Amino acid sequence: MFKKISVVFAFVMVLSLFLAACGQKNVDCTQEDVLCVGLVTDVGEVDDKSFNQSAWEGVQKAADELGAHVEYIETKDAKDYGTNIGLFAEKGYDVIVTVGFGLGDATREAAATHPDIDFIGVDQFQADTVANVAGLMFPEWKAGFQAGALAGMLTETKLLAGVYGTDLAPAVVAFAEGYEDGARYIDPAIEVITTYHPGGFASGFTDPEWGGATSKQAIEQGADVIFAAGGKTGNGGLIETANYPGVFCIGVDTDQWETVPEAHSCLVSSAMKLIVPGVFDLVKLSSEGAFPAGNYFGTVGLAPFHDFDSSISQEIKDKLAEIEAGLLDDTIKYEDFR
Amino acid sequence: MASEPETKKTDFWRALWRSIGVPLGAIVLALLIGAVILLISGANPLLAYSALFQGAFGGASQISRTLEKATPLIFNGLAISLAFKAGMFNIGAQGQLVFGAIIAAFIGFAVKGLPWFVHAPLALICGAIAGALYGSIPGMLKAFTGASEVITTIMLNYVALNMTDWLVGGPWQDKTTEILLPRTPEILETARLDQGRLITSGLIFVILSLYLALMVYLFVKSHKKIRMAGKTTREFFTANLGSLLVALIPVILVGLYLLDLLQVGFLIAVGGAFFIWWLLERTTLGFEIRTVGANSNAARYAGINVALIMILTMVISGLLAGLGGAVETTGVDGRFEPAFNVGLGFDGITISLLGKTHPLGNIPAAILIGSMKAGSNTMQFEAGVPKEIVDVVQALMLFFVAADMIVRYVLRIKGKEEKVSLTSGWGQH
Numbered sequence: 189m190f191k192k193i194s195v196v197f198a199f200v201m202v203l204s205l206f207l208a209a210c211g212q213k214n215v216d217c218t219q220e221d222v223l224c225v226g227l228v229t230d231v232g233e234v235d236d237k238s239f240n241q242s243a244w245e246g247v248q249k250a251a252d253e254l255g256a257h258v259e260y261i262e263t264k265d266a267k268d269y270g271t272n273i274g275l276f277a278e279k280g281y282d283v284i285v286t287v288g289f290g291l292g293d294a295t296r297e298a299a300a301t302h303p304d305i306d307f308i309g310v311d312q313f314q315a316d317t318v319a320n321v322a323g324l325m326f327p328e329w330k331a332g333f334q335a336g337a338l339a340g341m342l343t344e345t346k347l348l349a350g351v352y353g354t355d356l357a358p359a360v361v362a363f364a365e366g367y368e369d370g371a372r373y374i375d376p377a378i379e380v381i382t383t384y385h386p387g388g389f390a391s392g393f394t395d396p397e398w399g400g401a402t403s404k405q406a407i408e409q410g411a412d413v414i415f416a417a418g419g420k421t422g423n424g425g426l427i428e429t430a431n432y433p434g435v436f437c438i439g440v441d442t443d444q445w446e447t448v449p450e451a452h453s454c455l456v457s458s459a460m461k462l463i464v465p466g467v468f469d470l471v472k473l474s475s476e477g478a479f480p481a482g483n484y485f486g487t488v489g490l491a492p493f494h495d496f497d498s499s500i501s502q503e504i505k506d507k508l509a510e511i512e513a514g515l516l517d518d519t520i521k522y523e524d525f526r
Numbered sequence: 527m528a529s530e531p532e533t534k535k536t537d538f539w540r541a542l543w544r545s546i547g548v549p550l551g552a553i554v555l556a557l558l559i560g561a562v563i564l565l566i567s568g569a570n571p572l573l574a575y576s577a578l579f580q581g582a583f584g585g586a587s588q589i590s591r592t593l594e595k596a597t598p599l600i601f602n603g604l605a606i607s608l609a610f611k612a613g614m615f616n617i618g619a620q621g622q623l624v625f626g627a628i629i630a631a632f633i634g635f636a637v638k639g640l641p642w643f644v645h646a647p648l649a650l651i652c653g654a655i656a657g658a659l660y661g662s663i664p665g666m667l668k669a670f671t672g673a674s675e676v677i678t679t680i681m682l683n684y685v686a687l688n689m690t691d692w693l694v695g696g697p698w699q700d701k702t703t704e705i706l707l708p709r710t711p712e713i714l715e716t717a718r719l720d721q722g723r724l725i726t727s728g729l730i731f732v733i734l735s736l737y738l739a740l741m742v743y744l745f746v747k748s749h750k751k752i753r754m755a756g757k758t759t760r761e762f763f764t765a766n767l768g769s770l771l772v773a774l775i776p777v778i779l780v781g782l783y784l785l786d787l788l789q790v791g792f793l794i795a796v797g798g799a800f801f802i803w804w805l806l807e808r809t810t811l812g813f814e815i816r817t818v819g820a821n822s823n824a825a826r827y828a829g830i831n832v833a834l835i836m837i838l839t840m841v842i843s844g845l846l847a848g849l850g851g852a853v854e855t856t857g858v859d860g861r862f863e864p865a866f867n868v869g870l871g872f873d874g875i876t877i878s879l880l881g882k883t884h885p886l887g888n889i890p891a892a893i894l895i896g897s898m899k900a901g902s903n904t905m906q907f908e909a910g911v912p913k914e915i916v917d918v919v920q921a922l923m924l925f926f927v928a929a930d931m932i933v934r935y936v937l938r939i940k941g942k943e944e945k946v947s948l949t950s951g952w953g954q955h
Contacts, residue, residue, distance in 0.1 A: 231865065261906050264913050266865035267858065268903055271591070275907045289707065290865055315703060356695045356708040388691030389708060389864040 215257045218280035223475050225250055226276030227260040228269065230288030232393075234260050237447035238419055239463065243287045243310050246467025253468075254475055256283075269294035277302045283474050285310065285467060289359075296321060306474040308467060311359065317482040324466045324484050328362035329369075329522050330515045331459040331488035332415075335438045336370020337511050338457060338490060339413035340378050341504045342436055343371075348380045349406030351399050351425040353418025354392030355384040363417045363440065363459065369525040373511075381406050385421050396424025403428045407435055416440065417459070426451035443491035456500070458491035538768050544939065549880055549887075551933040552926030553894065560919040564911060574909040578916075581904025582897035586787055588904075593788040594858055596889075596896030598623070598867070600795035601850025602874025603881055603888035604802050605661075605843040609675075610883045611806060612839040613819035618664055618679025619847040620871025621686030625660045626653035626848025628690050630855040631862035632698060634713025643725075645716040650794075650852045657848010658841045660686065665840025669833035675840070683871075691864055700861070709863040719790045719857035727784060734780050741773050791857040796889060798846060803885040805842075815839055847871060876920060879927050895920065 217224035227247050229240040244260055251258045259281075261272045269291045276284050277298060285308045286295045292312040299307045299321045307321045314323040339348050350367050353360050364382050371378045383402050385392040403414050403425040416425035417440035427450045429437040437451055439458035444451065466486030473479050490508065493500055514520040561571035582592045602619045609616035630653035637645065664678040691708065700711040745766075752762045763770070779796060782788045806812035817825040818835045826832050851867060859866050877895060881887030902916040926933050933939070 231868075259907070261903055262913050264902055264916075265899060266863065266868070272903050272907075275903060292707075354691075356691065358706070386688065388688065388695070390687050390691070390868060 216280075217257065217282065223250075223254055223256040223283070224276075224279070224281040225256045225258045225283045225285065225471055226279075226281040227258070227285040227287065228272045228276070228291065229260065229262045230269075230290050231263055231266055232288075232419070234262055236419070237423070237444070238441050239310060240287050241447075242442050242461075242463035243285055243467050246464040247285055247471065249464060249468045250471040250475075254472060256471070256475075266290060270297060273298040277305055281305060283308065283471050285471075286312070289313070289357075292323075306479045308470045308474075310463060310467065314481075314483050319481050320479065322470050322480055322482065322484045324463070324470060324486055326359075326461040326463075326466075326486050326488050327515075328359045328461070328488070329366035331440075331461060332363040332366025332417075333370035333373070333515060333520070334366075334488070334490050334508065334511060335363075335415050335440075335457070335459040336367035336372075336380075337374050338370075338504070338508060339367070339415060339436070339438060340371035340374030341507065342456065343378065343413050345410045345412045346375070346378050347409070347411045348378060348413050348415070349403070349409075349411035350380060350382045350415045351402045351406070351418065351422060352382070352384045352416075353421050354386075354388050356388055356392070360384070360417060363415075365522075365525075367415050367459075369522075370511075372525075373520070374507075381409065381411055385418060393419030393421055395421045396427070399424030399426075400428035403437075407432050412436065413438065413456075414454075415459070423448050423451075426455060430454045439491070445491060445494045452495065455494070456496045457493055460489055460491050462487045462489065542768075545882065545884075546887075547937060547939040548930045548933050549882065549891070549923075549927055551937045551939070552880075552923050552930075555926050555933065555936065556919050556922035559922050560915060563918060564915060569909060569911045574905050574911045574915070577908035577911075578898065578901040578905040580908070581901030583901075584904075586785075588900065590787050590789075592893065592897045592900040593782075593792045594896075595899045596892040597789065597791045597795045597857070598850045598854050598870045599873055599877050599892035599896055600792075600799060600888050601846050601853065602871050603877030603892055604795075604799055604885060605846040605850070606874045606878040607881065607883040607885055607888060608802055608806070608815070608846065609839055609843045610878060611819045612815045612836060613822065614668065614675050614836065614839060614843075616661070616664075616679055616840065616843050616847075617676055617875070618661065618682050618686075618871070619843070619874045620867075620869070621679070621683040622657040622660045622844040622847035623851035623854075623871045624686050624690050624867055625851070626657035627851030627855045627859075627867055628693060628698075628710070628862045629653050629656035629848075630717075630852035631710045631713055631859075634717035634856060635711040635861070637717075638714065640716055642716040642718075645714065646719055646856055649713070649717045649856050650719075650849060653852025653855070654845045654849040657851065658845035661840045661842075661844015661847065662837060665837040665844075668840070669836040687864075690862070694862060694864060698862075707863075710861050712861045713856065717856055718860070719853065726790065730780055730783065734777065737776060789857050791853040794849070794853060795892075798849070799885050799889050802842075802846070806885060811835075811838070847874070876924055879924060882927075 215222060225247050227244055232240050234240050234244050247258050250256045261275060263269060263272055273284055273286060273294055283306045287310045289311050292309060295307050295309045295312060296318055299318050303320055305320065309321060309323045312323040313325060314321060348371055350364050352364055355361050368380045368382065371380055385395060385398055387395060399416060399421040406414060413436045414425055414429045415438045416422035422440055426437045426439055426444065426448050429435055430451045430453045435454055436456045437454040439448065439455055441461055443460060444458045445455055470484060511520065564571040564574055581588060583589055602623060605619045606616050630649040633649040633652045663682060664675045667673040667678050668675045694708045694710055698710045699706060700709050702711060749762055779793060783793060806816060814830045814835050817830055818832055822832050854867060855862055873895060877888055877891045880891035898916050898920065902913050905911050906913050
């Protein structure tokens with residue numbers, strides 16, 4: 189047995205050496221003409237079908253269109269944000285994208301020590317402006333509002349439901365409020381069941397079972413459009429809703445038609461934050477030397493209706509376009525509903 | 527002292543091999559299988575492991591980060607090991623830890639005007655007490671109602687989670703920033719553990735000198751005895767190699783501290799490990815804890831107050847976990863945030879098993895897992911290996927420690943070693 193193990197061990201070593209010889213890629217990011225873009229995720233994964241993934245797609249777009257060298261690090265422990273950003277900074281990366289408000293402090297600290305690197309903080313509100321930090325923000329309320337308006341025009345029971353991650357996250361609350369306001373904008377008689385995950389940040393976004401159970405409960409109470417916003421928790425809500433014919437579901441952040449195929453039978457649209465173009469634009473601006481410091485507001489919008497496109501009347505589509513325009517020029521605004 | 531130095535010497539190495547052979551074998555096997563997985567996934571194991579090592583021990587800041595990561599693991603490993611000794615499975619270390627962490631943060635930001643040598647210890651003590659109180663709940667439930675501590679501690683973890691979430695989103699929230707994040711304000715400078723490094727160094731230097739003097743005195747004394755018994759100096763040293771090495775550990779640690787490679791928290795953790803070892807092996811209470819763990823009925827028959835011992839064990843266990851959380855807050859984080867400390871209490875179970883529930887075994891186990899945590903991002907960055915491979919290797923290690931027959935068979939380690947009391951308590955009643 190011992191011999192066999194040794195043989196396997198030797199085999200592994202030889203193969204590794206072989207791989208080491210051919211698998212090296214070396215890019216010198218300190219060189220002036222090489223654009224290097226690094227991305228640090230929050231404690232989620234880079235393929236989380238949400239923020240991290242969209243931001244990474246934006247970075248990859250920069251690789252395709254600007255010829256940038258791109259790399260990412262997935263963070264395992266929230267205490268490592270600074271270290272991970274530092275790994276890129278020490279290699280002379282030109283732009284570092286950090287995803288999620290949890291990295292806000294670490295990003296600003298790193299920005300202070302590395303003034304020649306541009307930092308893009310996705311979902312990081314900038315209370316005051318640091319010259320080399322741009323916070324990519326999205327008006328979640330407007331995205332939720334459009335989802336709510338769509339839901340308000342689709343519902344027959346006049347009862348909607350929202351299944352959310354933790355209400356400790358301001359963005360989640362903004363989505364929920366927008367959804368309620370949008371529905372009531374269509375018809376003040378519409379009722380909305382709003383449920384937040386009780387697990388806080390520790391489990392609020394990673395609990396698909398809870399999302400599913402909560403959606404089921406709402407549907408049994410008569411809700412016929414479910415808005416699910418909250419990472420994996422929300423995805424669980426979408427997938428559960430797909431089991432009920434005639435009940436619609438609306439996804440969040442990205443076009444979840446692409447990311448949650450299990451929910452195709454109910455997913456009418458998604459309240460999207462257009463993170464991919466947002467990140468790409470900021471990288472591009474940085475490479476052109478026109479980096480905008482402070483808060484940079486990206487755009488939001490409803491995802492395409494995909495299979496439901498034919499079943500949604502032109503009347504609804506026109507109304508949605510009207511609302512989108514109203515949100516853009518601020519004729520519909522948050523304060524009017526408070 | 528040593529009547530037959532030669533056999534003593536081989537006995538020492540054999541005993542050492544018997545006690546650490548299985549964990550060592552488990553580590554090697556896990557790394558090997560990890561390498562095979564890396565190969566299959568198209569990565570280069572040598573590159574990956576060397577990057578992992580680089581990230582963990584490649585320089586002063588890396589070593590310091592590894593030890594920083596190991597610190598809370600030692601505390602939690604100890605907490606769980608101690609409970610194991612009494613036949614209890616404290617899965618609630620996580621809850622006790624976050625309570626310790628948040629209370630330490632509260633003392634750190636809310637109590638003002640204290641000098642650092644009062645403020646920092648106060649934060650630690652209050653954190654430890656919070657953990658102890660929280661640990662006493664499952665202890666009392668078990669002692670008085672027989673409720674399984676496995677169930678109650680798991681449920682109390684959720685209570686702790688939601689309580690702390692509520693505190694950081696409500697009464698103890700940081701209101702200084704424009705966007706309200708769910709976290710406490712930063713603790714004051716005076717509550718930070720790395721305060722007054724110079725004075726602490728001086729204090730440690732004095733204690734170390736006294737310690738060295740004591741050690742030299744003890745060695746000279748026993749050496750004299752040996753000489754009178756007609757043995758040579760060489761025989762004396764070979765016979766006492768083990769204790770010599772152990773006596774050197776504090777000296778090495780203080781050296782590392784003075785070189786700025788480790789934090790006070792790590793010293794406290796190691797001190798805690800030695801204290802728990804002493805408590806278990808050299809005191810009546812420790813004997814009673816072990817007796818309850820071995821057979822609670824026999825313990826009761828022998829006149830031991832089993833209920834009291836169970837509660838006390840859980841109190842000390844919770845105290846250790848809470849202290850671990852408090853050290854994290856005051857030494858590393860500087861504030862309480864729900865995203866911090868996730869899973870540390872559960873890692874403690876890994877540490878405890880890898881260390882074979884021996885208090886001192888927790889230290890190398892924690893450094894090992896700490897180094898993997900510290901090095902995993904460098905591995906990701908340099909070798910392009912997904913961070914999950916570290917979890918896979920850790921899980922394999924645990925698997926091989928638990929299924930020690932496999933390792934024994936491969937490495938030909940003779941069986942019949944000291945039995946690890948993992949399940950003697952729960953599941954029997």
